[in-house]
Amino acid sequence: MGMTLFDKVWDAHVIAELGGGAQLLHVDRHLIHELSSSRAFPDLAARGLKLRNPALTIGSTDHVVTTNPGRAGAAPWTIRMIDAMRAECAGAGVRYFDVGEDGSGILHVIGPELGFTLPGATVLCADSHTCTNGALGALAFGIGASELLHVLATQTIVQSKPGTLRANFTGSLPRGVYAKDMILALIGRVGAAGGSGYAVEYAGSAVRALEVEARMTLCNLSIELGAKIGMVAPDEKTYAYLQGRRLAPKGRDWDAALAHWQSLPGDADARFDREVGLDVSSLAPQITWGTSPEDVMDVDASIPDSPKRDALDYMGLAAGRPIAGTRVDRVFIGSCTNSRLSDLRIAAAVARSGKVAAHVEAWVVPGSIGVKRAAEAEGLHEVFLEAGFQWREPGCSLCVGANGELVAPQARCVSTSNRNFVGRQGPGARTHLASPAMAAAAALAGEIADVRDFPV
């Protein structure tokens, strides 16, 4: 029987069988950020351990860094955390991409952008959205703080092999509908635990048609599907995306790597433990109404009469009413889900058609310095600023509020991020997840709006 992409990459990294199905896997790529690694180096030193392979770890700063324009007004405790990160990376010999420096940004944005993330590589980070990196055909997943120490000390991880789930997207996307809508719709259909216990492979004509950055959006929400791992088979688009990137293989290494990568896609007769399918041809733009990503609906539908009363109450919504027309206070375009150049282009196309409603505070937060510079080079920042959006510095920002940037209690925010959990954007904050196009449309309309009524 043939092998899946996931099986090929997993099996190629097994160093030892540990019994009972557990295996010791090699970690090719490791990324650290200031929040989840804040105790790592002191803990490592306290145990008398040292970093085994410094060259295979990189670091940057994303969660606590302020995204105020010009980085104004950073809280002293955030500065202390970032100073500690910089010093610890220097001490351990880890390449650290400092605030504002070339290559810096949200880890799941810079991993691919730098060419550090590669097809067929294992990519780990103490952050659940590490699954984003699977868009390049990497086997990428989030770990906890203890496992992070294990990776630093041994360059390995202990895991049991999950099952495989193929999510087959067929058809072609209608106007105004994007990768974000595809994955939200899938989560709505199979539930927030639907992918639990599986490594997901996104496949089908609609996935092949996506550009690499859009595939990252798809893989990003694997964890919201309950799966630690989401992957897309590498193809010509993947190789073209990677070629020439700063840390990507060069010269003879590139040729050898490319030959290896071309052997990775799953065999035609490979079998999956579970298959789900979705025809995207008639998909409507999606928006969440509740406090789990599975609480998702078509933008032109009525709010469902869900048994989740507490979610409806928290969101201040009434079942049976259309969701379009719900007044919004904030709009956030950013996060490792949707902060790449292609996302900003899509949002800017909508922003060009009007002005942000007077009562809305709308932010655009690029995912990395690389994205910010590229967007500015094509004038996107001017489009946003002219329309009345704030154009900010890269970071996680309102996605999680770890840096103190918050949505006020009971305020309603349309957000391009990945989690609408209770309090995620701040205590009492009400989050609606949607695509960058839908977020931009909400900013202009001042309410939840159907982006198909805008020029996209």
Add this chain to the structure above:
Amino acid sequence: MQKFTTLTAPAAAYLKPNVDTDLVIRVERCSRTPRERLGDYAFEMARFTGGNGDSGAPDPAFPLNRPQFAGAGILVGGVNFGCGSSREMAVWAIAGMGFRCVIAPSFGEIFYGNCFQNGLLAIRLPQAVVEALGGALLAAASPVSLTVDLARQVVIAPGGAEHRFEIDPLRKTGLLEGLDPIGLTLRREAEIAAWQAADRARRPWIYNA
């Protein structure tokens, strides 16, 4: 790591589905609260009035605040418990409240793994069993104890009914013997070095970034 063999302790129930780790511990507690104090802030948005563990009072509407659950050592949770963020502080916070075992129909996968790194036993039981156990706890007026026997892989209900659970043998041994995962892997240094040496020849680009 702390060993886990058997545990008989009062149990508490919080059966809400999809309890995410943002709900278990707020992100600002992850950066500025010492590990030993995280338990004071566990579930703070639901547990305290005003949603704040510093200024709020225990909210009587929150299940874990019921008097019969005071001092509980076993937590019975809902579907997809601990989904979301990888923050290990969620496990530290739950342990900080005094729990040594969490029983649920399913878990967020990273949370599940993090439990075992901290001597906390996470047990998956069928949804109907969890709901029956949790329902009985919620209906009881005084503390009810459950027993967990890891060696035999059973949860023993008050009437004596036994519910068998599955667990990865390596995790089981790790808890029973209180083994340190890093220490165990370091014993395999020669294998790791040999694997890397072979891999350098096979995939030089991985090491030349």
